[in-house]
Amino acid sequence: MYLSSLAELALGSRLKSLSDQFYAAADEVYRQCGAGIESRWFPVLRYLREHRAATVSEVAAAIEQTHSAVSQLADKLVRAGMLRRQGDPADGRRSLLVLTDKARRALSALGPVWCSIRRGVGVSLGADATRLLEAVEACERALRERPIVPAILDEHAALARxxxxxxxxxxxxxxxxxxxxxxxxxxxxxxxxxxxxxxxxxxxxxxxxxxxxxxxxxxxxxxxxxxxxxxxxxxxxxxxxxxxxxxxxxxxxxxxxxxxxxxxxxxxxxxxxxxxxxxxxxxxxxxxxxxxxxxxxxxxxxxxxxxxxxxxxxxxxxxxxxxxxxxxxx
Amino acid sequence: MYLSSLAELALGSRLKSLSDQFYAAADEVYRQCGAGIESRWFPVLRYLREHRAATVSEVAAAIEQTHSAVSQLADKLVRAGMLRRQGDPADGRRSLLVLTDKARRALSALGPVWCSIRRGVGVSLGADATRLLEAVEACERALRERPIVPAILDEHAALARxxxxxxxxxxxxxxxxxxxxxxxxxxxxxxxxxxxxxxxxxxxxxxxxxxxxxxxxxxxxxxxxxxxxxxxxxxxxxxxxxxxxxxxxxxxxxxxxxxxxxxxxxxxxxxxxxxxxxxxxxxxxxxxxxxxxxxxxxxxxxxxxxxxxxxxxxxxxxxxxxxxxxxxxx
DNA sequence: CCAAATTACGTAAGCACTAACGTAATTCCC
DNA sequence: GGGAATTACGTTAGTGCTTACGTAATTTGG
Structure with a gap:
């Protein structure tokens, strides 16, 4: 296929497409299992389940999104009855996110679903799943340690010379x-x-x-x-x-x-x-x-x-x- | 970090983030090199450069996007003066996409930039870049051959039993x-x-x-x-x-x-x-x-x-x- | 102790894409 | 050969995210 012939040049495009496939698969599974949650909610909900109450930016940092993304997602979750926002008495700027009991109940019922997802991914992708995870992890690290834009510009300058x-x-x-x-x-x-x-x-x-x-x-x-x-x-x-x-x-x-x-x-x-x-x-x-x-x-x-x-x-x-x-x- | 502890469950999220980083890096490089194109345009432009004239859905199939995405992108490229749309005389439903001379000139000047990108990715990510590409390729193939949703649902049913x-x-x-x-x-x-x-x-x-x-x-x-x-x-x-x-x-x-x-x-x-x-x-x-x-x-x-x-x-x-x-x- | 800087957050506007729909043009097939 | 199905495409509305901005609340520093 054409994209793979572009190799590194179309990496962004291919990763996006893979990402969308995983999101869509998760949503389909949640729907069919009657889980009542959406794939995009998962990181926030899961984080809050382990942390009781957290501020918007704390969640944002944990799930590596911007604070606005979390804030907007929180609105949606509040509308879905999964979340309460409450002001932090210690710091008036902050708004604490807390799961509702409904959300807690939904999440505990989800254990087997998450378990099946992990196992299903293993069945379908086999060792490639692990390889993908490791490669992603390694690239995330590499991008942090050796920013890519200067590296490319250096190459460009060298080529020009x-x-x-x-x-x-x-x-x-x-x-x-x-x-x-x-x-x-x-x-x-x-x-x-x-x-x-x-x-x-x-x-x-x-x-x-x-x-x-x-x-x-x-x-x-x-x-x-x-x-x-x-x-x-x-x-x-x-x-x-x-x-x-x-x-x-x-x-x-x-x-x-x-x-x-x-x-x-x-x-x-x-x-x-x-x-x-x-x-x-x-x-x-x-x-x-x-x-x-x-x-x-x-x-x-x-x-x-x-x-x-x-x-x-x-x-x-x-x-x-x-x-x-x-x-x-x- | 938190997301990596979720392993397979947050794959979509992490791939999206990586994807965005690559897009952003490419845009930054194009900007600094005065290339005059955007990262999202690349697959379409590159495909058209190799194929002279192509219909919307042909391009869409090649770069693995929906026809609407290509159609909208084409509008944008026309506005940017990179593309002409012309009706196909042989089939009135189709609209042929053709690069303008301006686009062809811009693209030929881009050779060294693409070359630097490939080399810069290699420098920054090292062997991880290849590993990532291979893992993505393998997963794309695996997802086509063994759809993941049924695999997950099977696991779910097995767990329930x-x-x-x-x-x-x-x-x-x-x-x-x-x-x-x-x-x-x-x-x-x-x-x-x-x-x-x-x-x-x-x-x-x-x-x-x-x-x-x-x-x-x-x-x-x-x-x-x-x-x-x-x-x-x-x-x-x-x-x-x-x-x-x-x-x-x-x-x-x-x-x-x-x-x-x-x-x-x-x-x-x-x-x-x-x-x-x-x-x-x-x-x-x-x-x-x-x-x-x-x-x-x-x-x-x-x-x-x-x-x-x-x-x-x-x-x-x-x-x-x-x-x-x-x-x-x- | 108070102005300046910082922070935490919400909101608005914009972008890339999708799904869904509508509409021509073409192909199929009896 | 003509209605039914298919196709190619554009448009619209909506989603998930971003950037940019505005505004309180808090912290910093002279």
Whole structure:
């Protein structure tokens, strides 16, 4: 699904959706058990049950809401007959919240329901429930200790300072070639035999037959790579294009592709093609923008099982357009 | 903090709070980077950037929102000049959403910002970010495959059928004694030497010196335990009270305590005390309700490091009250 | 001891979303 | 081929929360 492909960028949205599902489930259960309470009331009621009487801000601090939220919720609970507000004789500003007897009775009857919820969550989510709880807990802590906004702004400043440059292969970067490609290959597909061979020994399988490898580096970090394989004299395959997931959007892919194409021209190649997968939308868009044209079917004698897209470089077919409509097979 | 003590019961609330934090962080970053977009717009804009033109419900399905939410958001985006709505000539019911050039320009400029967000999240949350993402993903899947409401209702029905009964020690239950106690001891404190000894060999350390052990069982499951240790002739210690976390709220603790007190009286004991920790609020409340009275300080010669509460059984002091106010030290 | 600062709280307005409804346009199907 | 069902969408009202503000009551500090 789409949201999960956005990873960290859509975390807020997905957490909200999960949260709503849990609230809705709880409400449904309460309704069916005739509990007479709503899921949103739970933290307040539960806290007050353990604390007899508490001020608005005390409750707010405990359940991590604003005082207004608690105040408004309290109004609602008073209307529902679950709560009394009474002034604090010791401090006239405060208003003490106290459960009514009706509420106490309702809450004691709720023991088995809460118990079933905990057990039901366990049954339905299994160990994932614990994992989720632990992850949430850990993130809450981390956010408190290392605020996230400055961390992001630091990264942003660092990115702005660093220059993106494309460099050719050198032995010290051999490991990066494998790392960058394995990263996404393993996520989307699985490593095929041919991948393992090429990635493990790029000198032998790429350079020696007359190909080339480029890396994109950003400051000290290597963030992307791309290979030009020489299939037969004058015929080249663009392959092993890969940009670190967390460095997407900086234009590294485009720069790598441009470098590979330049190299192809420099060598006076006659044909440049690539194979890819139709699921990799953004990559395909890039290929088209830089002059590759979709071919019908797959390439005869393709090495890859995952390849269902075959494109050939035709720089004259659609010169440098930024996308005036979907590709027209002319 | 309070919410985490509620575990599964407050999941919705905590996820919402986390979600809000991420949204707020994203908005702050966009603002400071002068991005000109809001966090809530992101999924729609990003989807449209990859898909040129899409109908309201297509977008809604992709970003997992209702069509109204998307429709309203689209209005807002149109007002902000990021979006055009245009009728679909092929189907008059549909309205196609298309990014304006302004939006496309804004989005391409945003690449480095998104990149920094992903990296900043990594820096701030570390591996917890991945864990959270994976847990969310897993829970989304689990909720789809095994709906949670029926699971909870099943548990509820099962609980209603099963009878809670208190049974004395038998060798087959030795393992349960350790399991139930280790569960919460390890969470809140750490296992002390004396715990390990007593829990590992209850016959030797509890029964042989003249004590007793009770178990609460619910159907096939053993959900709680509690021990009566004989310290010296006529002097008993209530100890090792423990109820499985996911079975709290069924009254097992009360029933176990009553059984232990009954046994103490049956044997004609002269003194019954217990040691506990002030953090265990609900347990202390229960002890008071059943006749234990808080003593100042700790008991002389206490075995436990974690004990900071010392209570003695005085059934006549406050007979059977359901809590008319906080304990009055008489 | 009294003005200034702080606090505790309620209220109003706004935001993001939902549920429910109404209405065209399209598809289904006998 | 024409009525019934479905769909796509916009609108409205409502919910749960937030921010912002106003106002007492209390605490602080010279």
């Amino acid at each position: 660093a220059e993106l440059e494309i460099v050719p292969f050198e032995p010290a970067l051999r490991g990066e070639f494998l790392r960058l490609n394995a990263q996404w290959l393993e996520r989307h597909f699985r490593l095929e035999e041919i991948d393992r061979a090429v990635l493990g020994n790029p000198e032998k399988y790429v350079l020696e037959p007359g190909g080339a490898i480029f890396f994109a580096r950003l400051g000290r970090e290597v963030v992307g790579t791309c290979a030009l394989l020489c299939e037969s004299p004058g015929v080249y395959e663009l392959s092993k294009m890969s940009v670190d997931e967390s460095f997407r959007g900086l234009g590294a892919g485009r720069r790598l592709l441009e470098a590979a194409i330049a190299e192809f021209r420099r060598r006076g190649g006659t044909e440049l093609f690539l194979e890819s997968n139709s699921a990799l939308k953004p990559a395909l868009q890039l290929y088209e923008q830089l002059g590759f044209v979709m071919q019908p079917g797959v390439r005869a004698g393709s090495h890859y099982q995952r390849a269902d897209v075959y494109m050939v470089y035709r720089p004259d077919a659609a010169p440098g357009r930024r996308g005036k409509g979907p590709r027209k097979p002319r | 099963a009878e809670l009964e208190i049974v004395p020690f038998e060798p087959a239950l030795r393992g349960e004694f350790l399991r139930l106690n280790a569960q919460w001891l390890e969470r809140h404190f750490r296992l002390e030497e004396i715990d390990r000894a007593v829990l590992g060999n209850p016959e030797k350390y509890v029964l042989e010196p003249g004590g007793a052990i009770f178990f609460a069982r619910l159907g096939r499951e053993v959900v709680g335990t509690c021990a009566l240790l004989c310290e010296s002739p006529g002097v008993y210690e209530l100890s090792k009270m423990s109820v499985d976390e996911s079975f709290r709220g069924l009254g097992a603790g009360r029933r176990l305590l009553e059984a232990a007190i009954a046994e103490f009286r049956r044997r004609g004991g002269t003194e019954l005390f217990l040691e506990s920790n002030s953090a265990l609020k609900p347990a202390l409340q229960l002890y008071e309700q059943l006749g234990f009275v808080m003593q100042p300080g700790v008991r002389a010669g206490s075995h436990y490091q974690r004990a900071d509460v010392y209570m003695v059984y005085r059934p006549d002091a406050a007979p059977g009250r359901r809590g008319k106010g906080p304990r009055k030290p008489r």
